[in-house]
Amino acid sequence: MSKGYFITLEGPEGAGKTTAAVEIKRELEALGYDVMLTREPGGIKIAEKIREVILDPSHTEMDSRTEALLYAAARRQHLAEKVRPALEAGRVVLCDRFIDSSLAYQGHARGLGIDEVWSINQFAIESMMPDCTLYFDITPADGLKRIEQNAGREVNRLDLEGMAFHEKVYEGYQLVQARFSERIQRIDAAQTLEKVTEDAISVLTDHFKKSGFQ
Numbered sequence: 001m002s003k004g005y006f007i008t009l010e011g012p013e014g015a016g017k018t019t020a021a022v023e024i025k026r027e028l029e030a031l032g033y034d035v036m037l038t039r040e041p042g043g044i045k046i047a048e049k050i051r052e053v054i055l056d057p058s059h060t061e062m063d064s065r066t067e068a069l070l071y072a073a074a075r076r077q078h079l080a081e082k083v084r085p086a087l088e089a090g091r092v093v094l095c096d097r098f099i100d101s102s103l104a105y106q107g108h109a110r111g112l113g114i115d116e117v118w119s120i121n122q123f124a125i126e127s128m129m130p131d132c133t134l135y136f137d138i139t140p141a142d143g144l145k146r147i148e149q150n151a152g153r154e155v156n157r158l159d160l161e162g163m164a165f166h167e168k169v170y171e172g173y174q175l176v177q178a179r180f181s182e183r184i185q186r187i188d189a190a191q192t193l194e195k196v197t198e199d200a201i202s203v204l205t206d207h208f209k210k211s212g213f214q
Ligand SMILES: Nc1ncnc2c1ncn2[C@@H]1O[C@H](COP(=O)(O)OP(=O)(O)OP(=O)(O)O)[C@@H](O)[C@H]1O
Pocket: 011, 012, 013, 014, 015, 016, 017, 018, 019, 020, 146, 147, 149, 150, 189, 190, 191, 192, 193, 194, 196
């Protein structure tokens, strides 16, 4: 039984999750919480290696089911090695992407089926779901525009997919959000970073209060 609080950040490419995560961590720490920021795929050595395999732009031959299984494998190791111990120690875990990315990208956009991808992930997560998920809502066009303007960012294999794929990811997130409407809270990610952070903190402190987490 975890004593901590598990928060995930979700959304399409360029929504601002990684940038906002640093601010959210800082604000929560200022409120006295012990926060561990991590990411998927990655966060620990084995999962970072799996990330390299998945996202290498030269791996164009990768089968969609292989892709889904690799994300689930990285997730399992990350949960077992880093997330679960932090939660057991009573920490707030802030994770940049988690299972909802698999449901939107592999389940819907790749066409594997949200139920099928949910099902393969059950073996990996053993029912360990986030307490709260912030969904950073931005249109694919606006998100990709932000990425194009960020000259230093490395381009990965999924970034290279066409607009039709990114539209499907967006659609996938709408379906996932509707399915898990209690857990997933929408944040308007088109706002300034300051406003996005303020909204995120307001949602999270509200959740902490409701669940009695201190
Ligand atoms: N609220 C914001 N307003 C304008 N630009 C922003 C905002 N938040 C982030 N950005 C910029 O948008 C770009 C993408 O941000 P970031 O890497 O945080 O997004 P992301 O959701 O983590 O993307 P990905 O999932 O594709 O890695 C960066 O150049 C960042 O500086």
